[in-house]
Structure formats: C-alpha cells, structure tokens
Amino acid sequence: MVPGVYYFHNEAGEVIYVGKSINIKKRIIQHFNIDYKSRKSLDFKNSIADITYELMGNELVALLFESSEIKRMKPQYNRQQRRSVFNTGIFVYEDSNGYKRLSYGTINKADNESLTPIIALSNHFKAKGFLFHKVAKYNLCQKLCDLYKTNGACFDYQVHQCNGACIGKEAPEEYNKRVDEAIDSFTYEHNSFVLIGKGREPGEKSVVVVEHGTYLGFGFVDETFTAHNLNDFKGAIQRYNDNKDIQQIIRNHMRSKHKDKVIIFE
Numbered sequence: 001m002v003p004g005v006y007y008f009h010n011e012a013g014e015v016i017y018v019g020k021s022i023n024i025k026k027r028i029i030q031h032f033n034i035d036y037k038s039r040k041s042l043d044f045k046n047s048i049a050d051i052t053y054e055l056m057g058n059e060l061v062a063l064l065f066e067s068s069e070i071k072r073m074k075p076q077y078n079r080q081q082r083r084s085v086f087n088t089g090i091f092v093y094e095d096s097n098g099y100k101r102l103s104y105g106t107i108n109k110a111d112n113e114s115l116t117p118i119i120a121l122s123n124h125f126k127a128k129g130f131l132f133h134k135v136a137k138y139n140l141c142q143k144l145c146d147l148y149k150t151n152g153a154c155f156d157y158q159v160h161q162c163n164g165a166c167i168g169k170e171a172p173e174e175y176n177k178r179v180d181e182a183i184d185s186f187t188y189e190h191n192s193f194v195l196i197g198k199g200r201e202p203g204e205k206s207v208v209v210v211e212h213g214t215y216l217g218f219g220f221v222d223e224t225f226t227a228h229n230l231n232d233f234k235g236a237i238q239r240y241n242d243n244k245d246i247q248q249i250i251r252n253h254m255r256s257k258h259k260d261k262v263i264i265f266e
Helices: 024-033 039-047 059-073 124-138 172-184 230-234 244-255
Strands: 004-009 015-021 050-055 088-094 100-106 119-121 192-198 204-211 214-222 261-265
Touching: 004 024, 004 059, 015 024, 015 039, 015 059, 024 050, 059 192, 059 204, 059 214, 059 244, 088 124, 100 124, 100 172, 119 124, 119 244, 124 172, 192 230, 204 230, 214 244
Parallel strands: none
Antiparallel strands: 004 015, 004 050, 088 100, 088 119, 192 204, 192 261, 204 214
C-alpha cells in the first residue's frame, strides 16, 4: 500500500473529483460500492468515465498534494478545500506598553517579514470569527485583539469577562502568556523545519519544507541526498501555496505519532 491521490474524470476528460487514500484501489472500490441515494450522489457516480492516480509515498504528502490539487482544479464534486484565495491574515505585534496584540487585515505580499501573518484566512469575516473564538477560549481582551474600537475599557471588561489589559489593570507578562497559548494553538512549534518521510519507491525520500512558519512545498529526493542548510532543502522541492488548510494538515501531522525525521532550523 502506497498513499496517493486519485482523480475521477468525466467523459470529456475533466476532473470532477480528487481524493486521497493510503490504499487507492480499496478506496475507489468503496466509492462504487456505496449505495448512493441522493440525486446528486447518483449523478456523481454515473459521471465517472475514467480514473487516474499519482502515488505520493506517505500520507502527509498525499494530503498536501490533494489539498493543492483541489484548489487548483476546483472539481465539481469536491465541496471541501476548494477555496483557493486566502487574502486575510492574523498578525501579532507588541505595543508600546508591552502587550502582545492580535489583529487582522489584508495580506500584502510585498510586506516585510515582520508583518507576515501567523495564519491566513479567506476573508475578514472569517478572521473576526477566528479572533472572537480565541478571545473566548483564552480569556483575551477584545480591544487588544482588534475587535472593539475604544480609547477606554473593552466591552468584556465592563461585564467582568476581561481582566483589564485594555486599561493596564492586568500586567503585560500575565496577559501575554495567554496570547502565546492562543498563538501556539494554531502555529507550528518550530519556526523553520523540514520533514523527511518515505518516498514513492525504495531508495527515495519525501521532503516537506516550512520556513518562517510558511509552508513552501514538497519534493522527492534520492536517499543519498545530503543537505547542509535550509537552502539545500528548498532547492529540492516544488513550490506550493500556503494556506489555512495546509497549515492544519501539517499541525495535525506534527502532533501525531509520525515517523518522519524532523530537522529544525531556528
């Protein structure tokens, strides 16, 4: 069994569905054995005229490639992960009083590294909802998370749900601990790192590269490949876009009992 990505094509050759599996043959058979009852599901099954696939060597790379292919092709029957534009970012900075602040805004690709978002989302509405969730879960301040515009105390402080960082009543050191916990919940443990896993065949390895918290892409190298620095690994990969879905895939993998080799560059 070699994990990979498979494609369902219609009679015109167009890709109508992209899937990932650690056992492609078994997964495809399951598609046809399912007793589809809805009209849309029956149309999907009856539209399949051809099947192709690509082996990826390991599940992480298969998941990354599947997500990228769905966003690139936007197949008719893939409902999840089709969104390909993530132009709103969550940013973090420290204000003059020593408080770490979270904010949201449009991502400018020309921005310098200090303004690189710590996570990319599809729009401002999603970003505000994301921040409201973190405020509630980690007892953060709405004002210091760009959610309540005021020169005084935030609304949550008035209803005794904020500890007063917005008006200097809570020390920055105490408040910032919870901000760090919130950030840790959706960022990587390491700033720059490489994941080396199984390849598609014996004698081959996969390489996944993350630099400054941004996923750069993946590639395959011969097992004799040697690298002395991060740039050597970057030269061995194909570039792919980073986004919220990709970040979630990598975070979940890093928190699992994976067997990949992790090389850290700080």
